[in-house]
Amino acid sequence: MTSLPASTPFISPRARPVRVRLRAVFEWLMESALFLVTGLSVITTLAIIVILVHETWKFFTMRGADGQLLVPVKDFLTDSMWSPLLSNPPRFGVASLVSGTLLVTAIAAAFALPLGLLTAVYLSEYAPRRVRSLLKSLLEILAGIPTVVYGFFALTFITPNLLQPISGSFGTHSAMSAGIAVGIMILPIVSSLAEDALRAVPQSLRDGSLALGSTKAETILRVVIPAALSGIVASFLLAITRAIGETMIVALAAGGGVAQLTVDPAAQVQTMTAYMVQVFLGDAPAGGVEYQSSYAVAFTLFAFTFVMTWIGALILRRYREVYE
Amino acid sequence: MTQPAESAPPERRDSSAVLPVAASAMPPVGAAAPTPPAAVAMRRFSAWYGRHQVLQAIDLDIPERQVCAFIGPSGCGKSTLLRWVNRMNDSIVGARADGTLTLHGSDLLGRTVDVVALRRRVGMVFQKPNPFPKSIKENVVFGAKLHYRLARADLDEIVEKALRAAALWDEVKDRLGSPALGLSGGQQQRLCIARALAVDPEVLLMDEPCSALDPRSTASIEALIRQLRTNYTIVIVTHNMQQASRISDTTAFFFEGRLVENSATDLLFTSPTQKQTEDYVSGRFG
C-alpha cells in the first residue's frame, strides 16, 4: 500500500454528519433528567422536615375535652416523667427518653471511641501489612452485621455472660448491655474512618519527627494524631450520631416499656428510638395523643442527629489540614 | 591525622577497577591545614533493600565541622547512605546494611544502638520542607521538648537562638504563634533547619534541601550552610554541581552504589582522578 496523499480526507464524503440540533436536545434532556434525580435527595430532606414539623405541630396543638392543650411544649421540655399510658393524666416529659438515649450512647462511646482510635493507630502505624489487611477485613465483617444481630448478642451473651457474673443488679434488660452492643456496632466506624485520617498524614511528617529523635509513640502522640485530629473527631461524631439513632439494639436490650430519668447503667431505660418502635408496633390508634407523641420524639431525635452531622461537617471543613 | 583505610580489602580490587580508596588516600593537595578528625566513618559499608543491593562496600570519612557534599546521578544511593547515618531506614521494611558505620568511633549499626539518642546527635533536613501543622514556635521547640525538661524562659531562648541560627528570626519574630504551614517554601525549609538545630545536634544531614525551592531561597539556605559549618558537621546531598562547589569542603561522587571519588571539593571539580567523575562533573552524562 502506498501512503495516502495528504489531501485525501479520512472520512468519506458520503458520510452524513450527526444532527447537531437533535444532539443538543438530547443533551438537554439527559442533563434535566439527572438534575431531577439529584433534586430528589434535596426533596427527601425537605419532606422529612415538613412531615416531622407538621405532625409535631399537631401533637402540641391537641386539645382535650375541656379545651385545654393536652401537651404544652413547656411540659414536653421540662417534665421529668414520660408515661403516656400508665399515669393519669398521661405525662410527656421527653427528658426521660433523651436521658435514656444519652446514657446508652455514653456507654457505647466510652467503650468504642478509645478502643476504635487505638485500633486505628495499630492498623495505620504498627501492624505488619498482612495483619493489617486481615484485621481490616474482620472489621469490615463487623461493620456489615445487621444491628438486630447485636441486639440478640446483647440479650443472649453480654447480659448473661459478661454483666450478670459481675453484679447481681443486672436484669435481662439494661442500659449497660445495650450500650456495650452499640459500642461494638460503632467500633468499626471509628476504627476505619480514624485509620483513613491517620494514613492521610504524610510520611514526611513522621520522618521529620523521628529525625528529631522522637520515639515512635511520641511521633504518634505529638505529630500524627494532632495532624489527623479533624478526621478523628469527625469519625467520633459520626459514630455518636449512629449510636443516638440506633434502634434495634436498644429496642431489644435496653429495657421494657418504661422510660426513666437515670444514670444507673444497670437500670432499664427507654430511648427515643425504642419508644417509637413501641408505638408503631403497638396498637395505639393513629391520630391519638400517644401515636402523635412519637412524631414529637422523632423530631427531637432528628434535631440531635442533624446538629451532630452539621458539627462534623463544619469541623472537617474548617480544620482539615490539606496535604498534597 | 592521615586518612585511615590505606589498605583496601582485596576483593574490592578485583570486583571493579574503580579506586575510591586510592583517591581518598591521596592527601588533599591544596589543603595546608591538617585534615580534621572524622565525625562519621564508613568501612566496607553496604546496604540493601530486600535483595536489591544499593550500596557496595563504601569506605568514606566525613570530617568534623566541615561540609561534605554527596553528588551523583539519581538512584545511585546517596539518600540511602545519608539515611543510614541516623538510621532513618529502620522504618523501611527490608532495609539492611553491612560493614561498619561509626560516629566518633562508636558503632551506629548494632541492634543495641539507641536510635532516639542517635537522632538527637544527628539531625536531618529533608528534600521537601516538612513542618508540622503546628505553630512556628511549637515546631522549633518540638525536638527540644522531647529530650529535655525545660522551663518556659528556656524555650523562648531556644526559639530565638535557633531561628537566628537559621536566619529566619527577623522574618518571623512577630508571628511565632502563627501556623508554620503559612510560611513560604524557603522559610519552611529554614524552619526545618532551625527545628533540627534546636536539639543541639553534632551532625546535620541534608537531603537535597534546596531542590524544592526557588533560587532566592536557595541562596539564603546556602549562605546559612556556610555559616553553620563552624559549629556542625554537615553532609549535604545535592544534584546541583555549582551548589556543591560553592558550599562544600569535601565532595564524594557516587555512581551505581559505589563511591567513585572523594576529595577536597576544588580538587574534585578541577582535577578529578577518575574518568567517571570527570564525565559527570563536566556534564557529559548523568
Added chain:
Amino acid sequence: MTRPEAPLTSRTRMSQVVLIACALAAFIAVTALASLLLSIAVEGTGSLSWKFLTSFASRKAASAGILAPLAGSVWVCAICAFVAIPMGIGTALYLEEYAKKSRLQGIIQLNISNLAGVPSIVYGLLALAVFVRCFGFRSGETPLSFSVDWSAMRILSPGDPDSLWFIQIPFGSGVLAGGLTLALVVLPIMITASQEALRAVPKSLRQAAEALGSTRWQVAWRVTLPAALPTMMTGAILSISRALGEAAPLLVIGGFLMVMQTPTNLMSDFTVLPMQIYNWSGRPQEEFHRIAAAAIIVQLAVLLTFNALAIFVRQSFQKPLQS
C-alpha cells in the same frame, strides 16, 4: 544553660506501653467479633435444617421456619436495588460530571451527608406518609386499585388482588412500600459510593474524550461511567446488603411480624429476616432464641455471600485505568 535530660528508659517504656495498648485494642475488637459469631453458631446451628428454610412462622418454635421472611427479603431488596442503584448513579453523575465544584454541588453534598446521618427509623416515618398513605389520599375509603391484564391488553379497575400486576393507591404496607423505604435509607450510601467511583477515573481519560469533541453526556456515558462501573457495582452490592439488614424503618411502615405467605405482587404483605429475628429474639423462651440464632446464621451467610460477590466484582472487572 544546663538542661536536665529526660530519662530515655522511661521514654522507651512509654513507647512500648502505647504499642501494647494499640495491639490490645485491636485484639479486643477481634475478640468481640469472634465471640459474637461463636455464640450465634453455638446457639443456632442445631435448629438449621431444610425444613427451617421452607416453613412459615409458627407459634411453636420447633415447627417455625423462615420461608416468608426469606421471600420478603428478596422482593423488598430487589425493589430497593431497582430504585436506589439507578438513582444513586444518576445523582453521582450529575454531581461529578455536570455540577462539579459548583455552589449547587456544595449544597447537595452537605445535604447528602446529612441524609446519611438521619436515623433509619426516621425514614420509616417519611415512608409511612409518602408511600403507605400517599399523603392521606383516599384515607378512610377503599383504596384506588387497578391491575393490568396483559393477555387482553386491558386495565381492570378495581384490580384483581391475585394478579401479579396489581396496584393500589395508597400502596399500603406491601413489598412496594417496603422496597421504596429501603431505597430511601440506602440512597445516600449509593450516591457516595458512586461518586467515589467516578472520582477515581483519571482526568486524562475525560480530557481525551473531550478533546475529540464529545458532549458532556457522551463523555459521561461512554467513558467515565464504563470506567467507574465495577467500583460502582461494588458500592451497589454493599448498599443492598445494608438494606438487607434493616428492620427499624420497616417496623414503622407496617410491622407485620407473622406472615404466613410469600409475596405474590407489589401490594403483598411481607416480613423480612431482620424483623423475624427481632420478633424471636424479643421473646423470653429459650427455644425462640435458638431459632433466632439460626435465622441470624442464614442472614449472615447471605451477607457474606454478598460481600464475597463485591470482592469478586472488584477484583475481576476492574481494569487498570492508568498504565
